[in-house]
Amino acid sequence: MLHKKKSGLKMQYFFPEINALQSGKEHLHTMYGRGTIFNSFRVIERNKDAKVISTSEVKKDFLNRFILKPNSKLGLNFETPVVMGILNVTPDSFYDGECSFSEKQFVEKGLRLLQNGCAILDIGGESTRPGAIEVPVGEEIERVVGVITKIKKCSPSALISVDTRKANVAEKALQAGASIVNDISAGSFDKKMFNVVAKYKAGICLMHSQGLPENMQDSPYYENVLLDIYDYLEAKITEAERKGISREKIIIDPGIGFGKSLNDNLEIIKKVSLFHGLGCPLMLGLSRKSFIGEIIRERLPAGRLVGSIAAMLETLRNGVHILRVHDVKETVDAIKVWNIFQ
Known part of the structure; x- marks a missing residue:
């Protein structure tokens, strides 16, 4: 978890040292009441040796930002980790794309995810897997709006997000009953996105990605993957607030697998607590992704469930608030057991 401040022209970042307690028991803090204890920060500057300071400083x-649940106006309870269920209304998503599904079947699947315990249902009409081709706006709207409308009719209290990077799609989805826009480009793909979100007083998930889905895995490069992502998200939060979006309606996501190498993804997961310094709820989507397959040598997404849950539980230890997953019931059950030991 990282705070950032100017020191001359240098920027300082603050990372909580959760595995290296300073001597003595004074100033001990638990991260969101989850049993993770820390009492110091590692202060980081680019191209300079880090130093460790007490949390009292x-x-x-x-x-x-590291010990209290985040302020949020999205209707979410962060006393326990929140599950976002993925509903891809697409024929070509990397894991659960369905060429033969009817709208009725997508609605039924979405309702099952809600019944299985997801607090947010994330509905997307365009695959953003590596190599995916952009879907025309009209086609994307046609895919998601009917599904959102029917799910809200069956479950009026359902909290729905729309997974899109296009402002016109977001607007139609918000009109149909969505409350959050999950934008993998954080407003970079469509400059009207923040205006639409502000107009409807909706929430937004700001995700970091490098490049477009068509090319994002072509030799991604960072000077420092953690600090580069932090700076990007901080700038996007500032831009969103400037356009009229309340900070209490912003969620951040470092973007596992979106323009990241295996080592980049592992570094983010190990040190994800860095991003709590931004002061927004922190979401991660690593469900069945290819980096899990690289680790366990599993080419097919269908064989990556256990590896995904293992990685998710590690991120919960580091204070991640929201998990975006395909397998809602399995994740909810894993969290229930994990919570017992906190």
Whole structure:
């Protein structure tokens, strides 16, 4: 978890040291009451040796970003990790694309995900897997709007997000009953996105990605993957607020697998607590992704469930608030057991 401040022209970042307690028991803090304890921050600057300071040396309001549940106006309870269920209304998503599904079947699948315990249902009409081709706006709208409308009719209290990078799609989805826009480009693909979200007083998930789905895995490069992503998300939060989106309606996502190498993904997961310094709920989507397959040598997404849940539980230890998953029931059950030990 990282705070950032100017020191001359240098930027300092603050990372909580959860595995290296300083001597003594004073100033011990638990991360969101989850049993993860820390009492120091590693202060990082680019091209400079890091130093470790006590948590007593940082301001209380900043420290609270790591120990208190985030302020949110999205109707979510962060007392326990939140599950976002994935409903891909697409023929070509990397794991669960369905060429033969009717709208009725997609609605039934979405309702099952809600019944299985997801707090947010994320509905997308365009695959953004590596190598995916852009879907025309009209086709994407046609895929998602009817499904959203029918799910809201069957389950009026359902919290729905629309997974899109296009402002016109977002607007139609919000009109149909969605409350959150999950934009993998964080407003970079369509400059009207923030205006639409602000107009409807909706929430937004700001995700980091490098490049477009068509080319994002072509030799991704970072000076420092953690700090580069942090700076990007911080700038996007500022831009969203400037356009009228309340910070309490912003979720951030470092973007596992979106323009990242295996080592990049592992570094993000190991040190994801860095991003709590941004002061927004933190989401990760790593369900069945290819980096899991690289680790366990499983080419097919269908064989990556256990590896995915293992990685997810590690991120919960580091304070991740929202898990975006295909397998809702299995994830909810894993969290129930994990919670017992916190």
